[in-house]
């Protein structure tokens with residue numbers, strides 16, 4: 485970070501090394517700090533310090549929480565260190581929420597269910613944060629979950645906080661941002677975090693890795709097969725919920741529930757000491773929603789008693805660490821000037837069969853000083 489205490493004007497970072505006295509550009513003190521350049525903070529808003537963020541989040545100030553999340557979601561390298569400093573200070577205040585993942589194909593009724601469940605939880609004096617991990621938003625600009633009209637009633641409640649999926653970057657980056665956002669929400673006093681994702685096969689594992697309880701929302705009548713939901717995803721679930729069990733659909737929903745219960749019987753359990761069952765509910769009428777939450781609470785009790793709750797969280801933290809190491813090494817590698825200057829050439833040689841791929845990889849890695857002559 486630049487030392488903005490320095491009173492006189494300075495040269496910008498991008499000044500050419502050979503620029504002489506005649507080079508005209510300069511930076512006024514206090515302007516160069518890239519954190520103040522963030523789109524969130526521009527427009528006359530006071531720049532926050534790490535302490536401001538930490539205090540604001542801890543007292544549950546929504547505006548500060550929103551800005552802290554924006555800081556975490558920023559892809560600017562300058563924001564990374566500050567965001568991490570904020571997270572580090574908040575870490576002792578995290579971990580107390582029940583983390584629940586909700587997945588299912590678009591149209592299954594996830595957001596309606598989250599709204600109905602969220603309102604019920606707020607009525608029961610819970611504070612509910614809703615986050616989304618949407619793989620489509622990282623690939624294209626479009627989003628399966630980002631519709632602003634969703635969860636309108638819940639979003640008006642002061643005890644609820646809804647944050648759409650972060651955009652930009654790979655799914656890994658989106659998942660990291662959601663995970664860190666979840667920690668911020670916990671530090672801000674939200675005791676239930678609902679993480680929504682689309683059941684299309686990309687992001688479920690990432691969400692399973694950040695929640696305690698994972699529910700799969702399905703509908704009946706879309707055929708007896710698993711509705712484009714892969715068997716592997718059913719195996720991740722702690723509950724299979726057949727939604728839209730209302731009106732004429734009620735009977736089909738019950739039949740689907742029984743069928744899924746049979747399927748589940750043959751699958752290995754997602755959570756040690758817990759048997760996954762199928763349930764029916766209607767997100768529109770609210771029928772079955774209190775019973776569904778009772779299942780989540782029962783799950784929390786059982787797994788906290790048998791220790792699998794804490795073990796999963798520890799496992800998640802360990803695997804998160806390794807994911808981050810991988811991500812940061814990759815970013816460092818591909819961003820390194822020596823890699824950038826020679827990668828295209830080496831790639832061409834490998835493609836032409838002039839250079840074995842393993843030797844080329846080792847050579848590139850050696851160039852940035854990460855390998856001491858070993859190639860494995």
Ligand code: GDP
Pocket residue numbers: 588589590591592593594595596597727728729730765766767768769
């Ligand atoms: P999502 O894409 O999974 O988030 O699905 P939505 O929550 O947006 O719901 C898709 C459509 O199904 C909407 O038109 C909802 O009103 C409707 N829907 C959601 N839940 C229910 C339900 O329990 N019963 C009925 N009849 N319709 C529902």
